[in-house]
Amino acid sequence: MQYSEGEKAMVGGKKDYLKFLLGVALVVVVFTILGTQIRGFLSFRNLMNVCRQTSIIAICACGMTMVIIIKGIDLSVPGVISCCAMINGILMLQGWPIPLAMLVALAVGTAMGLFNGAMVEKLEIPAFITTLVMGNIGRGLALIMNKGDSIGGFPSAYVFMGNGTWLGIPVSNYIMVLFVVVTSILMGKTRLGTYIYALGGNDLVVKQQGISTSLVNFFVFGFSGFCAAMAGILLSAQLDTVHPVQGEPYLMDAIAGCVIGGVNMLGGEGKAYLALIGALIIGFLRNILNLLGVHPFYQNIFVGVIIIVIVGISIARKNNVMEKNKAF
Amino acid sequence: MSNTRTETSNVLVRFLKTKGSIVIFIVFWLCASLFVDNFFSLDNNLLIIKQAAIPVICCLGITVVLMTGGIDLSLGYTIGLSSIVVGIFVKTLHMPIPLSILLTLLVGLLVGIMNGVIIQVLKVPAFITTLGTGYVIYGLAQIVSSGSNINRLPANFRVVGVTPIGGLNTTVLIALCCCVLFYYLLHMSTYGRSLQAFGFNPNAAKMSGIDTPLLNISVYVLCSVCAALAGVLLTIRVNCAQPTMGNDMTFEVITSAILGGASLFGGIGTVIGSVFGVLSLKIIENCINLLNVSYYTYQAIQSIIIMLAIIFENVKNRKL
Numbered sequence: 001m002q003y004s005e006g007e008k009a010m011v012g013g014k015k016d017y018l019k020f021l022l023g024v025a026l027v028v029v030v031f032t033i034l035g036t037q038i039r040g041f042l043s044f045r046n047l048m049n050v051c052r053q054t055s056i057i058a059i060c061a062c063g064m065t066m067v068i069i070i071k072g073i074d075l076s077v078p079g080v081i082s083c084c085a086m087i088n089g090i091l092m093l094q095g096w097p098i099p100l101a102m103l104v105a106l107a108v109g110t111a112m113g114l115f116n117g118a119m120v121e122k123l124e125i126p127a128f129i130t131t132l133v134m135g136n137i138g139r140g141l142a143l144i145m146n147k148g149d150s151i152g153g154f155p156s157a158y159v160f161m162g163n164g165t166w167l168g169i170p171v172s173n174y175i176m177v178l179f180v181v182v183t184s185i186l187m188g189k190t191r192l193g194t195y196i197y198a199l200g201g202n203d204l205v206v207k208q209q210g211i212s213t214s215l216v217n218f219f220v221f222g223f224s225g226f227c228a229a230m231a232g233i234l235l236s237a238q239l240d241t242v243h244p245v246q247g248e249p250y251l252m253d254a255i256a257g258c259v260i261g262g263v264n265m266l267g268g269e270g271k272a273y274l275a276l277i278g279a280l281i282i283g284f285l286r287n288i289l290n291l292l293g294v295h296p297f298y299q300n301i302f303v304g305v306i307i308i309v310i311v312g313i314s315i316a317r318k319n320n321v322m323e324k325n326k327a328f
Numbered sequence: 329m330s331n332t333r334t335e336t337s338n339v340l341v342r343f344l345k346t347k348g349s350i351v352i353f354i355v356f357w358l359c360a361s362l363f364v365d366n367f368f369s370l371d372n373n374l375l376i377i378k379q380a381a382i383p384v385i386c387c388l389g390i391t392v393v394l395m396t397g398g399i400d401l402s403l404g405y406t407i408g409l410s411s412i413v414v415g416i417f418v419k420t421l422h423m424p425i426p427l428s429i430l431l432t433l434l435v436g437l438l439v440g441i442m443n444g445v446i447i448q449v450l451k452v453p454a455f456i457t458t459l460g461t462g463y464v465i466y467g468l469a470q471i472v473s474s475g476s477n478i479n480r481l482p483a484n485f486r487v488v489g490v491t492p493i494g495g496l497n498t499t500v501l502i503a504l505c506c507c508v509l510f511y512y513l514l515h516m517s518t519y520g521r522s523l524q525a526f527g528f529n530p531n532a533a534k535m536s537g538i539d540t541p542l543l544n545i546s547v548y549v550l551c552s553v554c555a556a557l558a559g560v561l562l563t564i565r566v567n568c569a570q571p572t573m574g575n576d577m578t579f580e581v582i583t584s585a586i587l588g589g590a591s592l593f594g595g596i597g598t599v600i601g602s603v604f605g606v607l608s609l610k611i612i613e614n615c616i617n618l619l620n621v622s623y624y625t626y627q628a629i630q631s632i633i634i635m636l637a638i639i640f641e642n643v644k645n646r647k648l
Contacts, residue, residue, distance in 0.1 A: 073455070073456070075459075119635075119638075119639075123638070123639060123642045124642075125592070125638055125642065126455075126592060128399070128455040129399070129592055129638070130635075130638075132401075132579070133631050133634050133635050133638075134631075136579055136627060136628075136630065136631040137628060137631040137632065137635075139627065140624055140625075140627040140628030140629075140630075140631060141628060143622075143624035143627065143628075144622060144624045144625060144628060147622060147624075148622075148624060252459075252463055255459075265453070265456060295471070297467045297470040297471050297475075298467065298471065299467075300463050300464075300466065300467040301463070301464045301467035301468065301471075303463060304459075304460040304461065304462070304463030304464040304467070305460070305464060307456065307459075307460045307463075308446060308450075308452060308456070308457060308460040308461070311452050311453075311456055311460075312446070312450040312451075312452050315450065315451050315452060316450070316451075319451065
């Protein structure tokens with residue numbers, strides 16, 4: 001019996017946990033071996049610092065995973081990060097209570113995501129173009145709101161969320177773990193998650209089954225917007241500033257994290273906790289390259305190449321499978 | 329009587345469908361002339377044409393790509409790369425001007441071949457390929473320039489783009505030549521027709537004997553060469569070679585192409601539409617400058633325009 005990619009993803013649940021543990025083990029071993037060669041890498045302070053920085057990528061990757069699974073992509077991430085952080089920052093500086101300001105920012109991010117979902121679902125516009133446009137709107141708004149200047153000097157409780165530690169581990173990472181766990185449960189244990197995989201695996205069958213695709217599309221894009229907004233808030237808390245274009249670097253890192261974590265660009269395959277590993281790999285790799293004195297320009301080239309190569313391989317694999325099936 | 333009326337309305341509808349961008353341009357131009365001070369002057373209008381010349385060149389390239397149903401998000405970074413490359417050739421290496429421009433166009437050609445081959449041979453979706461290669465090209469441009477700009481370029485290099493011709497300059501002339509060339513390519517040659525066929529239905533195009541792999545690669549090559557040419561001209565215009573030059577241009581150019589009636593789903597796209605798409609957008613930019621509104625507004629307005637254009641196109645293709 002031939003499973004589709006989506007079914008495989010659902011059937012092979014146990015194998016994926018094994019993959020997760022294997023991935024963690026591999027990452028730990030490889031980076032420890034590398035780390036012994038690089039001065040300062042294995043210090044607790046540096047490791048925690050990288051984890052803290054990676055939490056932004058990982059939270060974005062949670063939403064991105066879902067979007068990529070339904071064969072979409074969310075290019076609005078940088079715009080949403082900047083715009084929501086800016087809204088949050090301005091409201092806070094105007095004396096709003098922190099939770100309320102955050103709530104407004106998260107609502108705006110979710111609304112931007114829902115709009116993407118509406119364009120994809122109702123008008124069948126390709127996800128990359130509507131999210132590209134939405135990202136530009138977000139960036140434009142972030143620039144207009146404070147006339148292109150950055151703001152800073154937030155309340156200490158807010159900065160604690162970004163830079164504080166609890167039991168020695170950064171608070172950001174608790175939030176990150178919360179996001180990854182919630183995403184994993186949503187996708188692995190609920191009916192909605194099954195629909196998401198099914199829609200990515202074979203959208204025709206889903207429509208013929210009479211499952212409403214609009215719910216899935218709206219939820220997935222809305223969730224991605226929510227994740228990006230949260231990442232933006234967390235980033236502004238970590239840096240204690242909001243700059244109108246500070247979200248720009250996170251798009252490629254989030255996509256690269258997903259792709260390295262085995263989320264298939266062709267849809268229907270991928271796990272949030274594997275994307276977390278991908279994000280950690282990107283984070284630690286960038287740190288190692290920084291410590292070795294490799295300029296970020298080279299790192300960017302590396303990230304771009306990684307994405308294309310991995311997507312190319314996954315497509316070649318799929319074409320191979322299709323060729324084999326043709327023979328029968 | 330009623331028959332003729334429906335016929336005229338049919339003609340009107342068809343005109344709106346095919347030449348919508350001209351109507352948009354005229355409406356924008358009239359509104360701007362009426363409501364914006366200092367807009368209605370010869371100098372200002374010539375300025376708009378001069379400003380539009382470089383985006384038009386890029387827009388023609390992206391129109392060709394959009395006609396196949398693809399997209400090139402690396403376009404802006406290619407502009408930056410070619411800008412810094414031509415700057416180095418001309419200023420640092422003191423190479424002859426024609427040779428350095430030719431080599432820069434060759435760099436664009438290589439970028440295009442890279443994009444095209446990855447998209448056609450590895451079958452990676454166009455947007456993810458060009459997003460990735462865009463990142464690579466941007467990195468390369470930064471490395472080549474080692475993060476700094478090259479300014480005060482030699483005068484005999486600047487002559488190529490800024491020599492005045494009756495109120496306009498040679499850049500406009502070059503853009504005009506590009507328009508004629510692309511008009512021939514898209515609307516009068518078999519290349520344009522096979523492009524249209526490929527955009528509407530790649531499989532049917534392949535089965536009717538069109539060399540689709542070559543066609544698909546060629547559009548990305550055309551687009552990147554256009555971007556490289558635009559990069560050279562832009563460098564001359566601002567008299568400074570910067571690796572970050574075209575970063576905002578990708579979105580602007582895609583917006584104008586869509587505004588000019590090119591379809592994201594392939595098969596549809598005209599030279600005249602794209603030219604007027606760029607001009608319409610430049611009118612808005614000009615008005616924003618004249619009204620002394622923050623330039624950031626222009627970016628936001630661009631996004632809203634592209635969104636409206638896409639929605640309108642979708643509604644048009646379904647309902648009208």
